[in-house]
Amino acid sequence: MTSPENYHQSALAKAIVSAESVQEEYFLSTTGAQRGALLRKWNDLIIANRNDIAIILSLENGKPYAEALGEVLYAASFVSWFAEEAPRAYGHTIPSATPNTILSDVREPVGVCGIITPWNFPAAMITRKVAPAFGAGCTVVIKPPSETPYTCAILAKLAVEAGFPPKSIQVCPTKDRQAASELATNPLVKKISFTGSTGVGKILARLAAGTLKKVSLELGGNAPLIVFDDANLDVTIEGVMTSKFRCSGQTCVCANRIYVQRGIEKEFVQRLVQAVSRLKYGAGLDSTTTQGPLVNRSAVDKVASHISDAVSKGAQVEIGGEAPKGEGYFFPPTVLSSVPTNAIVTIDETFGPLAAICAFDTEDEVVKLANATEFGLAGYLFSENIGRCHRVAARMQVGMVAVNTGKVSATEAPFGGVKASGYGREGSVYGMEEYQVIKAITVGNIHR
Ligand SMILES: NC(=O)C1=CN([C@@H]2O[C@H](COP(=O)(O)OP(=O)(O)OC[C@H]3O[C@@H](n4cnc5c(N)ncnc54)[C@H](OP(=O)(O)O)[C@@H]3O)[C@@H](O)[C@H]2O)C=CC1
Numbered sequence: 001m002t003s004p005e006n007y008h009q010s011a012l013a014k015a016i017v018s019a020e021s022v023q024e025e026y027f028l029s030t031t032g033a034q035r036g037a038l039l040r041k042w043n044d045l046i047i048a049n050r051n052d053i054a055i056i057l058s059l060e061n062g063k064p065y066a067e068a069l070g071e072v073l074y075a076a077s078f079v080s081w082f083a084e085e086a087p088r089a090y091g092h093t094i095p096s097a098t099p100n101t102i103l104s105d106v107r108e109p110v111g112v113c114g115i116i117t118p119w120n121f122p123a124a125m126i127t128r129k130v131a132p133a134f135g136a137g138c139t140v141v142i143k144p145p146s147e148t149p150y151t152c153a154i155l156a157k158l159a160v161e162a163g164f165p166p167k168s169i170q171v172c173p174t175k176d177r178q179a180a181s182e183l184a185t186n187p188l189v190k191k192i193s194f195t196g197s198t199g200v201g202k203i204l205a206r207l208a209a210g211t212l213k214k215v216s217l218e219l220g221g222n223a224p225l226i227v228f229d230d231a232n233l234d235v236t237i238e239g240v241m242t243s244k245f246r247c248s249g250q251t252c253v254c255a256n257r258i259y260v261q262r263g264i265e266k267e268f269v270q271r272l273v274q275a276v277s278r279l280k281y282g283a284g285l286d287s288t289t290t291q292g293p294l295v296n297r298s299a300v301d302k303v304a305s306h307i308s309d310a311v312s313k314g315a316q317v318e319i320g321g322e323a324p325k326g327e328g329y330f331f332p333p334t335v336l337s338s339v340p341t342n343a344i345v346t347i348d349e350t351f352g353p354l355a356a357i358c359a360f361d362t363e364d365e366v367v368k369l370a371n372a373t374e375f376g377l378a379g380y381l382f383s384e385n386i387g388r389c390h391r392v393a394a395r396m397q398v399g400m401v402a403v404n405t406g407k408v409s410a411t412e413a414p415f416g417g418v419k420a421s422g423y424g425r426e427g428s429v430y431g432m433e434e435y436q437v438i439k440a441i442t443v444g445n446i447h448r
């Protein structure tokens with residue numbers, strides 16, 4: 001009998017066995033085109049239920065309804081994308097060096113996949129992983145985030161309604177970290193895909209090494225955003241607002257350090273403060289809200305500590321700066337100017353609505369500052385000089401660069417990082433490869 005202590009672990013182990021039981025029988029017997037058709041139905045069901053899903057998402061995560069709806073559509077776009085990619089799992093024919101021999105390679109599903117996702121994108125992080133896994137022919141066991149399990153549950157229900165076998169998508173909500181690590185250690189699981197903090201990513205990678213699983217990790221960022229003095233400031237302010245304040249600053253691609261060339265610092269700060277003053281924090285389902293709450297008390301405390309550290313080193317609060325007293329985890333969108341480059345905010349990802357502005361003088365200097373971090377997920381730059389845009393983009397040590405836009409994420413763009421931001425790419429033409437293995441087939445003596 002299962003003791004209460006290992007109840008969750010044992011539930012996860014059972015879910016893994018259940019997913020494995022249909023891995024071969026169902027997924028190896030369907031074609032990519034058939035799985036693509038199921039993904040198309042799943043996409044259609046998500047779209048048909050988008051308003052209800054957005055309400056659930058907004059209620060459990062706190063993000064404004066309009067943003068939640070945007071996320072549901074973004075989530076559906078991964079399902080739609082991989083519905084098209086599933087039939088295109090091409091292999092190669094390879095000219096063999098051996099006479100009388102035909103050599104080819106094919107792509108096969110890796111097997112049962114363990115999926116672990118964060119609370120900031122309760123829908124999109126599920127579909128960005130599950131849709132390519134299904135497209136490739138894998139089954140999945142999902143450990144959704146404790147803060148936002150319901151969006152995942154409804155997405156899984158719709159996947160089953162679309163026709164995926166119930167056992168092929170297992171959802172195991174648990175707060176028990178020991179239990180969650182079952183996914184990384186169980187030998188039946190062949191792949192771990194994780195989005196979350198760098199610390200947990202390293203733990204999972206270490207655990208997964210025990211059974212040599214395939215691993216992809218989308219981890220923390222600390223995105224630099226560089227504004228050169230030849231930038232178009234209308235475009236730049238719009239880009240900064242998009243990049244910095246989406247999900248109340250709680251995304252791994254949010255600008256964390258804003259470097260502005262000294263000659264335009266004053267005007268930039270003034271215009272940014274104007275734009276920020278139009279934001280309004282509040283409950284997600286209130287239609288006037290543009291900024292939801294942060295995820296928990298420690299997230300609020302982290303923003304406050306980054307502000308007080310920067311201020312103690314000489315930064316100025318231009319707007320915001322203090323959490324309101326009372327219930328809830330709200331933090332007003334904040335702008336700090338004259339932030340010294342040794343402030344903690346330039347080193348540690350804030351994951352909150354704090355725009356920290358540091359002045360710089362030269363291109364070389366700012367590239368060094370931008371790269372002076374263990375992270376390498378997203379980077380942004382604004383300039384009207386095309387040569388400089390290419391030159392600086394080439395020098396930034398990140399997986400994704402956005403030039404003259406604050407939007408770095410798109411279904412068709414490879415999403416992922418370098419350095420301590422992890423490895424593997426999601427979405428795009430590469431996304432399905434993460435869930436496939438390549439098999440070489442050699443046929444000899446063909447002219448016997
Ligand atoms: N790269 C990104 O997109 C994200 C980065 N972060 C960064 O991480 C910080 C902390 O956020 P947090 O949500 O705690 O991120 P975590 O990395 O702790 O959590 C992400 C997911 O991993 C699970 N998890 C945590 N520990 C383990 C473990 N030992 N074994 C298996 N699964 C585990 C969590 O479960 P549970 O919910 O039960 O804790 C959750 O589902 C943020 O402030 C931010 O800096 C956070 C979210 C996304």
Ligand SMILES: O=C(O)CCCC(=O)O
Binds near residue numbers: 120195
């Ligand atoms: O912040 C994250 O956890 C994932 C990034 C969301 C995106 O832009 O796709």
